[in-house]
């Protein structure tokens with residue numbers, strides 16, 4: 001990794017730390033937590049193992065950092081997706097479209113999702129997964145209900161739980177069977193069958 005001589009020390013450290021994190025995310029997403037070693041991360045980052053250790057003392061610390069970065073990205077991604085749609089149901093649709101694009105393109109999101117599944121292998125404190133999505137989608141679906149856009153009899157939290165389960169199952173199966181190459185197509189199916197099935 002090239003380092004400009006004039007770069008301030010703190011900026012150089014931040015950039016190096018991020019480069020290591022991106023390299024680790026690629027490996028965690030490709031191979032899973034168990035098989036990746038710090039030596040693998042050093043090689044992917046084109047750095048020495050010592051330089052990696054300087055920033056992350058062990059593999060658990062790297063996994064925690066990737067998951068934390070995964071969580072940290074969503075408020076901005078979702079704020080952009082919510083935008084200023086007139087109809088709450090349009091907001092819900094736009095959010096799911098945006099989340100799918102993030103899972104299809106963002107290696108930190110892909111690695112974070114896989115580490116959540118493999119959390120039992122990671123000897124570190126990680127946030128409880130999926131519950132934030134359930135609360136967030138419950139709010140959006142309740143707003144659609146209040147605007148008369150939700151099918152009669154649908155309970156927002158139940159619908160949110162079904163959407164979270166369907167989405168994370170979909171993205172996982174797409175990853176396992178096609179490395180997410182068919183994720184957009186599968187998302188269209190989820191939108192047409194499940195999301196439109198909620199519309200009042």
Ligand SMILES: CCC[C@@H]1OCC(CO)=C1C(=O)O
Pocket residue numbers: 070071074128129130131132133134136
């Ligand atoms: C609405 C954000 C929900 C939260 O942020 C990223 C993430 C990881 O999947 C979360 C979760 O699982 O609840």
